[in-house]
Amino acid sequence: MNAAQERTVTLIAKSTAAVVAAVRSAPRPSRARAPWTASHLVLARLLACVLATSLGAARSDSGPPTPRLQAQPDHHLGPEPKREIHRVVTLAPSLTELVLALGAGERLVGVTRFDDDPRVASLPRIGGYNDPEPEAVLRLAPDLILAQPAPENRGPVEALARLGVPIDAFKLGTMAEIQTALLAVGARLGLSAKAAALVQELTLHRSEMRTRAPAKGERVLLVFGLDPLVVAGRGGFAGELLEDTGAINALDDPRPFVRLSAEAAVASHPARILLCGVESPSGRSALPGLADSLVTTLQGTALMHPGPRLVEALDQLAATLSRTESR
Numbered sequence: 195m196n197a198a199q200e201r202t203v204t205l206i207a208k209s210t211a212a213v214v215a216a217v218r219s220a221p222r223p224s225r226a227r228a229p230w231t232a233s234h235l236v237l238a239r240l241l242a243c244v245l246a247t248s249l250g251a252a253r254s255d256s257g258p259p260t261p262r263l264q265a266q267p268d269h270h271l272g273p274e275p276k277r278e279i280h281r282v283v284t285l286a287p288s289l290t291e292l293v294l295a296l297g298a299g300e301r302l303v304g305v306t307r308f309d310d311d312p313r314v315a316s317l318p319r320i321g322g323y324n325d326p327e328p329e330a331v332l333r334l335a336p337d338l339i340l341a342q343p344a345p346e347n348r349g350p351v352e353a354l355a356r357l358g359v360p361i362d363a364f365k366l367g368t369m370a371e372i373q374t375a376l377l378a379v380g381a382r383l384g385l386s387a388k389a390a391a392l393v394q395e396l397t398l399h400r401s402e403m404r405t406r407a408p409a410k411g412e413r414v415l416l417v418f419g420l421d422p423l424v425v426a427g428r429g430g431f432a433g434e435l436l437e438d439t440g441a442i443n444a445l446d447d448p449r450p451f452v453r454l455s456a457e458a459a460v461a462s463h464p465a466r467i468l469l470c471g472v473e474s475p476s477g478r479s480a481l482p483g484l485a486d487s488l489v490t491t492l493q494g495t496a497l498m499h500p501g502p503r504l505v506e507a508l509d510q511l512a513a514t515l516s517r518t519e520s521r
Contacts, residue, residue, distance in 0.1 A: 268371070269343065269363040271355035279337040279383055285326050285351070286342040288366055288501040290314060292376060293340070295392055295502035296385045304334045326350045332357065340379065342366055366500040367450050369400075369434050376502070392502055399505050400438050407440025409515040415444040415464035415487075420472050420480065423454045431500050432470070439512050456482050466490060468514065470497050490514055 283304040284290040290305050307319040321327035324346035339361040341351050355361050364375040373393045380389020416426040426432035428443050430450020444464035460483040467480050470492045479485040492514050496507035
C-alpha cells in the first residue's frame, strides 16, 4: 500500500465512523421510514462501501481487476449450508429485495429494522445493518444468512459464523458485484434460471439506455450527502448508471463514492447538481460557489438500493435528468 492509498483509507475510515456515530447518537423517531433516518443510514452504508473498496484496491498498484461474474459469494463464513435452504435471514435491505426478486420471499424469516418493503412488514427484526443482534438471529434458526460486509458489522457476523451459522457475504458496490450476488444467491436457493433472467433484464435495460442517452453529455455531480459532502465517483454502481444515461460524471474519480470538499466540488464545474436522498437547503444554494448550476432532486429512492431495483433506478435517473428546471 502506498502513501496516497494509506491516506485515502484513513480518511474514509474516519468518515465512516463519523457518520455511524451520528446515526447512533441522533434521536430515534417513532418510525424507521423518517427521511432523515433513511438518508443517514444510506450515507453510512455508502461510506462503508467506499472503505471496503479502497482497502481492496490498496492491496495492489496494478489497477482494478477486470470484473468477472460468478455464481458464488465474495466470502463464505461458517459451515456449508444445507443442500435445500428454507430459512433465510438477510442483514441488508438490498439483499432482502434480491431474495424477493427471485420469488423466494416465503423463505425469509428475519430482516433488519431498516427493511421497509411491505412484503416483509410482518417479519421479525434482527437489528440493523451495522449492528445485527446474534441472539435475535439464532432464535430464528436460519439455514443461511446473507450479509453485506462492512467494518461495523464484522464482529457480529463473524460471531454468528463461529456459532455454526452459514453466511454468504456479498459486496454490492459495483454493477458487476450486484450481478454476481444475484447469480450466487439464485444458485444457493435453486433459482439459477430466475437469477440469470434478472441479470439479463438489467443488462439489456442498461444497453437500451446507453443507446438513447437522454442526458446527452451533461456534466452532472451526483450527490448523496451534503454534510459531509458525499458524491458518486465513476467506480461504483451509481456512477455507472449515471453514465448509462449519457451524462458525464463531473467528478472524474475512479472510486465509487467520494467525500468531497466544497472547493473540489466547484472545480468539477457541474452543469447540474443531482441530489439523491437529500433535500436542497431552503434559501441558499445546495453547494457554495455553484449557484449557477441547475439543482434537481432524484425522483424516487431506487438508486439507494443496490440490487434488482436498479432497473427502476436507471429509469428514475433518466426521467429526472430530462427536467430542465431546478427543484
